[in-house]
Amino acid sequence: MITIKNVSKSYSKGTVKAVDDVTLEVGNGEIFGFLGPNGAGKTTTIKLIAGILPIDSGTIEVNGFDIEKSQIQAKQSIGLVPDTNEIYDRLTGIEYLNFMADIYKVGKSERTERINKYLEMFEIKDAAKALIRTFSHGMKQKLILAGALLHSPELWILDEPMTGLDPKSAHLLKQEMRAHCDKGYTVFFSTHVLEVAEKICDRLAIIKEGKIVAVGSMEELRQKSGETLENIFLELTE
Amino acid sequence: MKQFLTLFKFQFRSQYGISLLKSSLFSEQKKPLKVIGLALIILVAFSEMIGLYTFVMWKVFETAKTLEIPEITLTFGALLAGAFILIFGTFYILSGIFFAKDTEFLSVLPVKQQIVFASKFVLVMIGEYPFVLAMLAPPVLIYGIFMNCGPLFYLGAILCGLILPIIPLAIAAFFSLLLMKLISKLKRRDLFVSIVGIVAFVGIFLANNLLISKFTSTGEGAIADRILDTIRGLVDTVGRAFPPSIWFTRILTANPFEVFLNSLYLVGASAVALIVVLFLASFIYQKGAQSQLESAKTTSKKKLRYETSSPVLAVFITEFRMILRTPIYALNSFAGWVMGPLVILMPTFSGAFKDPELKAMIETVQGSNKALSFLVITGLLVFFSLVNPAPSSSISREGSGFWLLRSSPILPRTYVLGKLLSGSLISIGAILIAGVTLLVVSGLDVSIILVSIGCALLISYPVATAGILIDVIRPKLVWTNPQEVIKQNLNVVFAMLAGLLIAGVLGLAGYLMINADLNYYLIVSVIILLTLFIGIALQTILFRLADRKFG
Numbered sequence: 001m002i003t004i005k006n007v008s009k010s011y012s013k014g015t016v017k018a019v020d021d022v023t024l025e026v027g028n029g030e031i032f033g034f035l036g037p038n039g040a041g042k043t044t045t046i047k048l049i050a051g052i053l054p055i056d057s058g059t060i061e062v063n064g065f066d067i068e069k070s071q072i073q074a075k076q077s078i079g080l081v082p083d084t085n086e087i088y089d090r091l092t093g094i095e096y097l098n099f100m101a102d103i104y105k106v107g108k109s110e111r112t113e114r115i116n117k118y119l120e121m122f123e124i125k126d127a128a129k130a131l132i133r134t135f136s137h138g139m140k141q142k143l144i145l146a147g148a149l150l151h152s153p154e155l156w157i158l159d160e161p162m163t164g165l166d167p168k169s170a171h172l173l174k175q176e177m178r179a180h181c182d183k184g185y186t187v188f189f190s191t192h193v194l195e196v197a198e199k200i201c202d203r204l205a206i207i208k209e210g211k212i213v214a215v216g217s218m219e220e221l222r223q224k225s226g227e228t229l230e231n232i233f234l235e236l237t238e
Numbered sequence: 239m240k241q242f243l244t245l246f247k248f249q250f251r252s253q254y255g256i257s258l259l260k261s262s263l264f265s266e267q268k269k270p271l272k273v274i275g276l277a278l279i280i281l282v283a284f285s286e287m288i289g290l291y292t293f294v295m296w297k298v299f300e301t302a303k304t305l306e307i308p309e310i311t312l313t314f315g316a317l318l319a320g321a322f323i324l325i326f327g328t329f330y331i332l333s334g335i336f337f338a339k340d341t342e343f344l345s346v347l348p349v350k351q352q353i354v355f356a357s358k359f360v361l362v363m364i365g366e367y368p369f370v371l372a373m374l375a376p377p378v379l380i381y382g383i384f385m386n387c388g389p390l391f392y393l394g395a396i397l398c399g400l401i402l403p404i405i406p407l408a409i410a411a412f413f414s415l416l417l418m419k420l421i422s423k424l425k426r427r428d429l430f431v432s433i434v435g436i437v438a439f440v441g442i443f444l445a446n447n448l449l450i451s452k453f454t455s456t457g458e459g460a461i462a463d464r465i466l467d468t469i470r471g472l473v474d475t476v477g478r479a480f481p482p483s484i485w486f487t488r489i490l491t492a493n494p495f496e497v498f499l500n501s502l503y504l505v506g507a508s509a510v511a512l513i514v515v516l517f518l519a520s521f522i523y524q525k526g527a528q529s530q531l532e533s534a535k536t537t538s539k540k541k542l543r544y545e546t547s548s549p550v551l552a553v554f555i556t557e558f559r560m561i562l563r564t565p566i567y568a569l570n571s572f573a574g575w576v577m578g579p580l581v582i583l584m585p586t587f588s589g590a591f592k593d594p595e596l597k598a599m600i601e602t603v604q605g606s607n608k609a610l611s612f613l614v615i616t617g618l619l620v621f622f623s624l625v626n627p628a629p630s631s632s633i634s635r636e637g638s639g640f641w642l643l644r645s646s647p648i649l650p651r652t653y654v655l656g657k658l659l660s661g662s663l664i665s666i667g668a669i670l671i672a673g674v675t676l677l678v679v680s681g682l683d684v685s686i687i688l689v690s691i692g693c694a695l696l697i698s699y700p701v702a703t704a705g706i707l708i709d710v711i712r713p714k715l716v717w718t719n720p721q722e723v724i725k726q727n728l729n730v731v732f733a734m735l736a737g738l739l740i741a742g743v744l745g746l747a748g749y750l751m752i753n754a755d756l757n758y759y760l761i762v763s764v765i766i767l768l769t770l771f772i773g774i775a776l777q778t779i780l781f782r783l784a785d786r787k788f789g
Contacts, residue, residue, distance in 0.1 A: 050645045071789060075647035086639040088556060090563035094542045095556075101544075102552030103646045112544045119542075128542055131563075 001155055001186040002026040002049060007058035008210075009044055018044040020210035021058070026188055026203075028154075029181050033201035034190040037237050041210040042190040043083055046159050049188070050080045063154050076104065079153030083160045083190075085140040093119075093128035093135070093143050097150065104151035111150060118146035121172060137164040145173065149180075156180055158189035162196060174200055198229040208237045241349050245357040249340075250364070252718060279732075284372070292376040299380045308385060309491045315377030316398075316483035319370050320406045326369070326725075327403075327410035328438070330362045332431070333566045333721030335414065335523070340718050355519035359411060365726070366403045374399050378490075391490055394497075398486050401508050405482050408511035412518065419522045431565040440576060482507065549648045553656025558663070560635070561628060566720045567635070571664050574622040578672025581618075583679060608758045611686050612693075613748045615676065616765075619694035620741050622668040623701055627724050629661030630705035630733030633713040634723045640715055643788075650788035651781035658706050658780075665698040689762055696766060700740055700773040705733035707780045710787060744768055 002024065009019040019041045026032045036042050047053040049060055051067045051074065060067045065074035088096060094115070101111040119125040122142035124135075132140060141164045148156065156177070162170050177187045177200060191197050197204060198218060205215040213236045214221055221232050299311040335358045344354050378395045381387065421430050481503070488500040547555060561567045633654075636643065643653050673691035677684060709729045717723045724730065744765055751761045 047641075052641055052644045072647050072649065075645060078645065078647075080641075080645045082641050082645075084638055084641065086637065087642060088560055088639065090560055091556065094544075095559065098543075098545050098547075099552050099556050102547045103549050103648060105549070108544060108546050111546070115542070115544060125542075129540060 001028050001030070001063060002032075002188060003059075003061040004045075004049070005059050007045075007048060007060060008056050009041075009048055009053060010056055017210050019048065022207070022210070022212055023058075024205060024212060024215065026186060028186055029184050030202045031177055031181050031187045031200055032189070033197040033204040034188065034207065035192075035194070035197060035204060035233060036190075036207035040207045040237070042207055043159055044210075045207065046080075046082075046157055046188075046190060050078055050157055051075050076151070077154040079148035079151065079156045081141075081144050081148045081156075081158040081161050083163075085137060085144060085164070087132060087140065087144060087147075089133035090131055092131055093124060096132060096143060097128070097147055100147040101150050106151050114150050114152070115146070118149060121176070122146060122169060138166060138169065141165055142169060149176070152185075154185050156185065156187045156189075158187070160191060161189055162191060162193055170196075194229045194233060204229075206233060206236050213237070242353050242357055245344075245347075245349060245353065246360055249357055249361050252340075284731075288372055288376065291372070292380070295376045295380055299377070299384065303384070308381060309487050311377045311381050312490055313483050313487040315374050316402060316486040317480060319373035319402060320480050320483055322369055322373060323366050323403045324406040324410055327362065327366060327407045328414060329435070329566070329569070329725065330365060330721060331359075331407070331411050331414045332417075333719050333725075334358055334362050334365075335411075350520070351523050352516045352520040355523045356516055359407070359515070363403050363407055366407065367400075370399055370403055374402075381490075387490075394490050398489055398504065401504055402482060402486060404508040405511045406480075408508075408515045411515045415515070415518050415522055432568045435565060435569040436572075436576060440580065549646075549652050550656045550659070553643075553653045554660045557632065557657050557660035561660070561664070564720055567628070567724055570724050571626055571628040571661075572667075574625045574665070574668030575671050577625065578619075578622040578668055579675040581622075582672060582675045607752065608683070608686055609748065609752050609756075609761045611683065612690055612758070612762060613745060613752070615682070615687060615690035616693045616697070617741060617745055619669045619672055619676075619690060620697050620701065620737075622672045623665035623694070623698040624734050624737040624741070626661065626665045626668060626702075627705075627727075627730040627733070628664050629658060629702040630709050630729045631714075631724050631727050632657040632661055632706055633709045634715060634717075634727055634729060635720075636713075637715055637717060637723065640713075650784040654706060654710065654780060654784040658702060661706065662699055662702045665702055666695055669694045669698055693762065693765060693769070696769045696773075697741065697744065700769060700776050701737040703773060703776040703780055704736040704740060705729075707776060707783065708732045708736060710780065710784050740772060743772075 004022055004024040007019055007022045008017065010017045022041075022045065034042055034045065044053065048055055049062065049067065051071050055068060062074040063077035065071075065077065067074045088099070091099065097115050097119075098111070101115070106114070116125070119128055122145065124139055124142050124146075127135060127139060132143065135143065141161070145158075145161065148158075158177075161173060165173060174196070177189070180187055181202075201218070203215070203217050204221065206213050214224065214232070216224075218229065221229070224232075295311060295315065298314060299308055302308045302310045335355065347354070374395065378392070378399075382391050382395070417431070417434060485500040485504040485507075488496050489504065492500065561571050633640070643650075646653070669691065673687060673694070676682065677687050680687070712729065714723060714727050714729065747768055748761055748765055751764060756764075
């Protein structure tokens with residue numbers, strides 16, 4: 001689903017290397033956890049995969065499409081939940097979801113069904129008629145999650161998705177991530193919550209100072225570095 | 239005091255991008271050249287306007303000197319600066335103090351609310367200084383040089399210039415505080431602020447017109463004398479309503495005793511105004527600001543609507559909704575809708591259209607040179623689309639939410655087109671409203687007005703395209719309050735200049751064709767063809783650049 005080959009990205013005219021020669025493969029039907037300390041390059045990598053930032057060198061393919069050469073097809077395969085919840089705050093919730101459905105070309109019957117499904121699932125159906133600026137942080141996060149799932153993307157990318165969610169919603173999100181993968185789709189997400197990563201990820205990668213320092217399933221990582229993910233993480237990132 | 243300074247320094251760095259500028263200048267290669275180049279462009283762009291203003295001030299001084307009242311030039315400059323600060327300061331105060339994104343962050347700090355308010359007030363005041371400088375420097379320099387004033391005169395002018403904005407800004411803050419207190423309980427606050435803003439705009443415009451028409455000399459003297467008569471009337475009346483302009487003049491021109499007395503007035507009145515506003519802020523500022531953050535529970539019984547649109551239409555609708563629902567965006571974008579009829583109705587109210595001389599002149603021009611009338615009317619109508627900042631701020635307004643469009647599976651040209659259409663619609667509205675007003679009240683040739691409306695509508699497209707092109711080249715995506723992105727965004731100024739350039743090129747072409755004695759219909763056709771050519775060229779550049787930059 002995702003093929004990253006020798007990707008690098010620098011800021012400030014090359015003085016800060018945020019992503020350094022990263023190569024990574026994520027298969028279909030996987031929940032892939034992306035871990036790393038603050039400023040390690042997680043969000044930059046996600047922005048490169050989603051086509052928000054241009055790549056300095058290397059290539060990224062999503063669902064078989066090069067993110068730079070066939071950006072429309074590649075982006076159509078992605079549902080992105082970024083680490084910010086900055087969206088059009090003077091639209092109502094339903095206006096935002098309709099906008100997302102229009103942009104991702106979701107037909108009327110599918111959008112009606114999916115909008116209702118996610119609004120009910122995240123318990124924000126009553127709030128959907130209100131302006132987004134009146135939403136709490138968690139409600140905005142739920143709305144962005146719903147918006148990213150409307151077109152049933154083959155690849156669901158989430159940057160710190162648990163932030164601001166109540167325990168019930170976090171549980172629902174984890175269930176939805178698993179359900180998404182059961183359909184043969186892929187989930188790529190970054191998190192600081194190691195317990196969540198340990199529990200639900202099929203495979204993991206740890207990034208430090210822009211370089212991938214470990215990648216594999218929990219079992220594979222355990223064999224290399226230690227018993228718990230916390231130990232592995234601390235050992236590899238210190 | 240320490241808290242105030244810390245807070246002020248923090249906000250100053252954040253609002254004026256000092257840290258960003260430092261990093262641009264010293265950390266990134268080639269950036270210093272860009273920053274310096276940009277500063278030069280800004281200087282050139284503004285120098286034209288300042289040059290025109292200086293010329294007017296020079297004419298005022300020349301005439302006033304012959305009447306032995308040259309100091310009226312200083313009063314007039316201070317009066318204009320005060321009026322400017324009062325009008326624009328209200329908008330800056332509203333957005334900088336009440337609609338800023340940092341309200342939530344600042345309200346949790348263990349700092350007294352009047353300190354937060356004071357730091358923001360000073361921040362707004364600093365933002366006003368470049369305009370004060372632009373308004374005061376020409377009259378002060380003209381007076382100083384030609385009246386052989388010494389260094390004390392200039393020192394006094396600098397000190398007075400620093401104090402002068404306090405009173406008008408305090409008045410603006412006073413009304414803003416009351417307004418925010420008043421609307422804190424209202425459900426549709428944004429709509430209310432927009433309506434009050436438009437009413438205030440119309441009110442200020444009409445009051446200004448009333449004053450000018452009241453004091454405009456109807457005598458037979460030279461134009462310069464008539465202008466001076468008008469200024470004298472204004473200075474006498476408004477000077478009484480805004481005494482700082484009189485104090486300012488006396489500090490710089492009177493005897494030592496009067497200098498002392500008027501300095502006392504200026505400093506004392508400024509201090510009192512500041513204390514009153516800070517006192518008021520101490521108990522109503524935070525409530526007003528926090529009311530902007532409060533959630534209003536929806537009681538709507540309406541069913542959820544699942545509308546479908548094409549991506550272009552979806553961006554267009556969203557853009558339009560965002561402008562309409564954000565008071566600062568709405569007030570600025572729709573100003574042309576109000577300004578057009580007001581400017582056209584102004585001579586109607588003052589009876590200028592009935593003036594036999596003017597009437598005869600219009601008839602002569604219309605009869606002998608239809609093309610010239612067409613050019614003038616088209617130029618006037620295009621002007622009302624130039625003042626629309628919606629296209630030139632459309633990418634900047636996305637701010638940190640731009641991730642949404644950048645990650646979406648549509649070509650950047652698609653969302654740029656949606657935004658372009660939305661901005662153009664606002665310009666079209668402004669031109670139509672002004673055009674219809676002209677049709678109804680002016681008594682000018684209907685066919686010429688209709689052709690002019692058609693051409694102005696067409697010209698508004700390349701004008702809007704140039705605006706959005708500038709915003710694509712250098713979008714201002716980092717900002718803390720919506721005011722920064724629409725009122726303090728240089729792209730808006732550059733776009734107006736680009737629009738003026740387009741209008742200028744077309745106007746020059748028209749003028750040359752008139753001089754060459756070409757047929758009216760041929761002139762109109764050539765203008766239309768030229769507009770189409772410029773429009774298509776700019777649109778092609780815009781789409782290619784957007785795809786390359788954001789794709």
